[in-house]
Amino acid sequence: MLKHDSAIPLYQQIENDIKEKIASGEYQAGQMLPSENKYCEMYKVSRVTVRNAITDLVDEGILIRKHGKGTFVENQKIQNNLIKFQGFTSTCRENNIKMQTHILCVCRQEASLYDIRTLDLKEGDDVIYIKRIRYANDQPVIIEHVHLPYRQYAFLLDEDLENRSLYATIEQHTGANPENYCFVKLCLESSAATPEESLFLDIPAGSPLFVLKEEVISDTGAPIHWTKQIMSGSYFKFNLSNEVNHLSINID
Known part of the structure; x- marks a missing residue:
């Protein structure tokens, strides 16, 4: 129940109540919320008060309005800080998100022209490819x-990387975690899901995607790896500041 004699405005109390319902699981991601009229009855407030609360939550990215359908709980966004170098495992940990990894392929293959240029290799060299x-x-x-x-x-070919951190595995063999001594050059673009991508990500073909290409470079200037990430557009949110020169987001 709302406290009408509280110093906290009624619309903020409604916001807090909806946030608590989401946090407790009463409102699930993708669930449609009651109508504004229903909330007016529930909270015994005006429609303007309810609308102000809903609008604030939409602006925060917690709720989403779908024209002609209603207001829904938005999927939990994974906050990616583009000025901070850290892997996906660390990012999920900071966002209190359960993380898992499924390996599709780990193999040795001949370096492509892009591999040679990006990883400072020679013609005929090989790379480890992980999907x-x-x-x-x-x-x-x-x-x-x-x-x-x-x-x-090469040691990665002998490792079981299922549900394992790539950087933690590298640290076990080399004694150093790339998060501690590397920076990243990156390129972020948008795309639409191909049939194969839609199958792997369980989304309709043509759904919006982020495509992030990264070159991970050590503090000595030596390339460590390059990665292409196909990211579901519904689950990621990127933050950017121009105060730091080395932009970073990484895979592990």
């Missing part, structure tokens, strides 16, 4: 294509 699906709260949200120099990372 994996990343899950957030049991939902597939990223398809990753990771390319690493074979000479430095």
Whole structure:
């Protein structure tokens, strides 16, 4: 019940109540909320008060209005800080999100021209190629294509990377975690899901995607790996500041 004699405005009390219902699981992601008229009856307030509360929650990205349908609980966004270098595992931990990884492929293959240029390789060199699906709260949200120099990372072929952190595995073998000494050059674009991508991410073909290409470079200037991430547009939110020169987001 709302406290009409409280110093907290009524619309903010409604916002807090809706947030609590989402946090407790009473309102699930994707669920349609009661109408504004229903909320007026529930909270015994004016429609303007309800509308102000709903509008604030929409602006915060907690709710979403769908024209002609109603207001729904938005999917929980994974906050990616583009000025902070950290892997997907760390990002999920900070957002209190359950993370899982499913490996589709780990193999040795001949370096492409792009591999040679990006990883400072020579013609005829090989790379380790990893293709994996990343899950957030049991939902597939990223398809990753990771390319690493074979000479430095051949040990990955002997590792079971299912539900394991790539960077933690590298640290076990090398004694250093790339998060602690690397920065990233990145390119972020948008795209539409192909039939294969829609299958892996469990979304309709043509759904909006983020496509993030990253070159991970050590503090000595040596390339560590490059990665292409196909990211479900419904689950990610990017933050950016121009106060720091080295922009960073990473896979692990």
